[in-house]
């Protein structure tokens with residue numbers, strides 16, 4: 234951490250307690266360097282530290298989006314004609330998407346696939362403070378079977394356990410902070426049926442083994458029932474989408490602690506934006522096929538106690554950078570309590586990604602979103618920028634509303 238950030242005391246706010254699932258009032262949060270050093274009442278301010286008066290403010294952990302494609306804009310034309318923009322142009326645009334995502338209060342995101350592994354370069358640029366954005370766990374390219382979903386834009390093709398192993402090792406060598414495997418077809422690749430499984434259980438298991446050896450978390454794109462079960466049995470950490478979950482798949486997820494990252498937002502936009510927005514007909518047809526069953530699966534899984542974490546699939550058509558909180562509202566609309574929906578985007582997301590963030594707790598990374606309204610009264614507060622007073626990432630105030638006091642020195 235730079236020497237110009239000796240610390241920050243957030244004085245007297247209402248702080249979200251992830252274990253109690255409620256706000257504790259009049260609580261101080263002391264941040265030293267990039268960490269939370271103390272949480273409690275009457276915390277002493279070390280000399281020279283910046284103090285922010287947070288009375289009346291609601292402090293929640295910085296949001297964590299477990300499934301983005303941050304190098305994509307959500308422009309339907311871009312998705313249907315990949316490769317028309319040069320790599321430098323995509324890089325400039327990606328910088329803007331990263332800024333927009335941070336502005337939405339997202340302080341960490343997992344990027345599950347980008348052409349040219351641009352997500353890894355972006356993650357480094359953000360870590361090096363070249364440009365603003367969330368801390369990124371970038372998968373590089375996903376790994377799919379020959380002709381499988383994602384090929385030609387966000388995935389590398391591989392067949393057989395050994396080749397999958399090699400493909401995963403390539404991403405790790407390039408600096409991937411997460412791994413993405415494709416266990417079924419999907420909506421956005423022409424001629425690929427979301428109902429069909431893709432990489433086999435043996436192929437997936439080889440990829441999982443390589444990822445886990447390197448302490449990386451594995452997300453498996455899995456929509457079809459058989460693809461989902463292959464992925465769970467292969468030991469992936471999260472099922473992405475999970476459109477067609479049957480009772481056996483739900484039982485396996487509960488038993489093995491496999492997370493569901495439903496990305497309810499992605500098919501919603503494709504189905505509702507539809508042909509009018511210029512989305513190709515094959516995609517709109519497939520999204521309608523997905524939508525109803527997807528929501529049913531989500532409701533049954535959460536009722537059965539499957540672990541959930543928030544992911545938007547940002548970058549899919551009309552699913553634009555910086556609109557991440559809509560997934561929290563959608564999860565609540567389909568059965569989660571407001572506190573559970575917030576936890577899915579903070580503490581539970583951190584548990585899935587195995588990162589030291591996601592809670593306002595001593596020793597963890599000081600990532601905080603400060604709100605003017607209580608999000609448990611109305612989750613829409615998380616999606617309303619006018620309601621944000623400050624965003625703190627790794628102990629630094631990275632965004633501050635002009636009318637929120639600048640803070641004084643103790």
Ligand SMILES: [Zn+2]
Pocket residue numbers: 300301302345546
């Ligand atoms: Zn995705």
